[in-house]
Amino acid sequence: ETGVTQSPTHLIKTRGQQVTLRCSSQSGHNTVSWYQQALGQGPQFIFQYYREEENGRGNFPPRFSGLQFPNYSSELNVNALELDDSALYLCASSDIGNEQFFGPGTRLTVL
């Protein structure tokens, strides 16, 4: 088990709504990355935060945004939810440049 925790475990939203997912990084880690994992697929990189700054972004629209706090925990915000946003959202913490440790994920369902 890693020390990475995510909340909530499951979430159901409707199209057009907004959602905030939370992640607490493992002790000693200063970097958090967020991934979207659709059913039957590998995780897709959304973005990474290092010391409270966005440090890289994948091919996701601006309605996916994030924050990292001074204690290195992080939030993922998604606005104007679409049906295709239904997925498992994973966060991973690391010491910059080193291996990433994943949390259990948040299962988001958009109806």
Add this chain to the structure above:
Amino acid sequence: GENVEQHPSTLSVQEGDSAVIKCTYSDSASNYFPWYKQELGKGPQLIIDIRSNVGEKKDQRIAVTLNKTAKHFSLHITETQPEDSAVYFCAGANSGGYQKVTFGIGTKLQVIP
């Protein structure tokens, strides 16, 4: 950007046999290749990784090989056990700058007792 291809998508082996999963990558700048195991309802768990300055790495029943020239890397699991049943992902990353990890599509491994 990086593209990681993985095969097979499903693999069934008898308990005690070996399992091999193969991946290719496209970006010659990638220098870090982790392998993850994902069990139902859990996040991916790092099981082994290899960096581009090494050709092979072994950890008990698990080994990974890397051919930089061909841009191939493989996971080998020997003496498979039922608890090895899971989805396995290969991935590639460039550890310079920010570490964007690009995953393969996954291999569902079933070990038949």
